[in-house]
Amino acid sequence: xxxxxxxxxxxxxxxxxxxxxxxxxxxxxxxxxxxxxxxxxxxxxxxxxxxxxxxxxxxxxxxxxxxxxxxxxxxxxxxxxxxxxxxxxxxxxxxxxxxxxxxxxxxxxxxxxxxxxxxxxxxxxxxxxxxxxxxxxxxxxxxxxxxxxxxxxxxxxxxxxxxxxxxxxxxxxxxxxxxxxxxxxxxxxxxx
Numbered sequence: 001x002x003x004x005x006x007x008x009x010x011x012x013x014x015x016x017x018x019x020x021x022x023x024x025x026x027x028x029x030x031x032x033x034x035x036x037x038x039x040x041x042x043x044x045x046x047x048x049x050x051x052x053x054x055x056x057x058x059x060x061x062x063x064x065x066x067x068x069x070x071x072x073x074x075x076x077x078x079x080x081x082x083x084x085x086x087x088x089x090x091x092x093x094x095x096x097x098x099x100x101x102x103x104x105x106x107x108x109x110x111x112x113x114x115x116x117x118x119x120x121x122x123x124x125x126x127x128x129x130x131x132x133x134x135x136x137x138x139x140x141x142x143x144x145x146x147x148x149x150x151x152x153x154x155x156x157x158x159x160x161x162x163x164x165x166x167x168x169x170x171x172x173x174x175x176x177x178x179x180x181x182x183x184x185x186x187x188x189x190x191x192x
């Protein structure tokens with residue numbers, strides 16, 4: 001009995017020493033390895049919202065627009081996703097690091113751009129996100145990559161050659177002020 005007490009005490013002490021050594025090397029603000037040094041790399045993952053509750057099954061949005069229960073289910077999922085944007089106090093730090101910015105005035109270090117969900121037009125909560133009209137809105141979500149900065153293309157002739165032709169045609173068909181919104185992550189999305 002004395003042997004097992006000593007053995008497990010030493011084993012627990014070694015485990016505690018290893019864990020403490022590991023925790024000392026971690027940074028609680030950001031990951032140790034970022035961008036090309038990390039396993040994720042520089043291409044952000046893309047997902048969409050709302051996602052069905054059964055992620056293992058068919059990954060599609062299926063509902064009947066005339067069925068209010070179906071519509072309410074999807075609208076509630078979007079409301080949960082957009083909740084922190086509607087109520088800024090739900091954001092990390094109470095949303096105090098949000099600033100008004102646009103393409104010409106990016107946020108300073110440590111700040112993020114404020115986003116008003118009321119500006120979503122037909123994809124707003126007041127319009128039922130289009131689910132009641134059989135025109136559902138789907139929100140594309142880029143996963144966060146620490147240290148990642150989007151690449152801007154100022155000229156349509158500078159778009160990368162590996163970009164799909166239909167995307168290039170779409171960008172060229174846009175009026176000049178609207179093009180810049182599409183170009184932001186074109187390079188990253190075509191490389192992923």
